[in-house]
Amino acid sequence: MRQLQCFVVLAEELSFTRAAQRLNMSQPPLSTQIQTLERELDAELINRTSRKVALTPVGEVFRRRARNMLDQYERSLLEIREIKRGQEGVVEISATGSILRGGLSELLASFAAAHPAITLRVHEQPPAAQINEVLSRRIDVSFNRSVPRLAELVYEYAWQEEMMALLRSDHPLSARASVSITDLRDDQHVVLRPESSDFATYVMSCIVASGYQPSVSQQVIDAQSIPSLVAAGFGVSIVPSSIARLTAGPLIFLPIRPNPPISQVYIVYRQDPVPSLQLFLAYIRRKLGHGPKGVRNP
CATH class of the missing domain: 1.10.10.10 (Winged helix-like DNA-binding domain superfamily/Winged helix DNA-binding domain)
Incomplete structure (x- = not known):
């Protein structure tokens, strides 16, 4: 040279x-x-x-x-x-508890083992707060069930899961192999607060589309809070299937048939990711079986 x-x-x-x-x-x-x-x-x-x-x-x-x-x-x-x-530094990550249960925690553990020089900091936050934190650069990447509509942000499809009906084990429908959303029309519902995220609005729209306006007993921000309220007798709910993982108590999770609602998880970050985040994203894409530039839609 x-x-x-x-x-x-x-x-x-x-x-x-x-x-x-x-x-x-x-x-x-x-x-x-x-x-x-x-x-x-x-x-x-x-x-x-x-x-x-x-x-x-x-x-x-x-x-x-x-x-x-x-x-x-x-x-x-x-x-x-x-x-x-990119092989050293810190990646600040935000997600809800239900997404961490849905497989994100295993992905993070795998990345941490492969790249020990990069520190992963996980923050549990409501979906809207996550987006604000990414915009302000306090968070590098959000795993979110809602798609942001902001020019400064990029989103990629990560994975999806079926929604399930969550009932107490003594509910009259608990012995069924599956239920429809219409089967739950006479029950009180524990729901995500509709204004908290687009995903919460989507779940409510699925219920309304089945032919009834639900009677709501409780509203929460994070789906992870729902099982304890259902177990306490506040009604039934429709939740991502990942909620069933690590959930104990007198509860039954039933498939919704036909046409189960689908919960999609997206990776959200700024247009100009730092090198350590670029390495993290590339690793997550490989583990999810996506291409080098990610997947915009499933």
């Missing part, structure tokens, strides 16, 4: 004196570098006279090649620095 650099500068200056000054070296070492390069190429690159320096025809062709090689080398150095920067 040093020989190439010396040759390119000399080809630009066509003067050993000016080239040596640019390279911060004396003329004899510069002349040695050029001669060594010519021996390795077995070709004369420079015509030397007492008055001037000129490129030979071979030197003119090689000048363009040498410039390209130096440019590629510089780009490679920049890429290596970016990769090294």
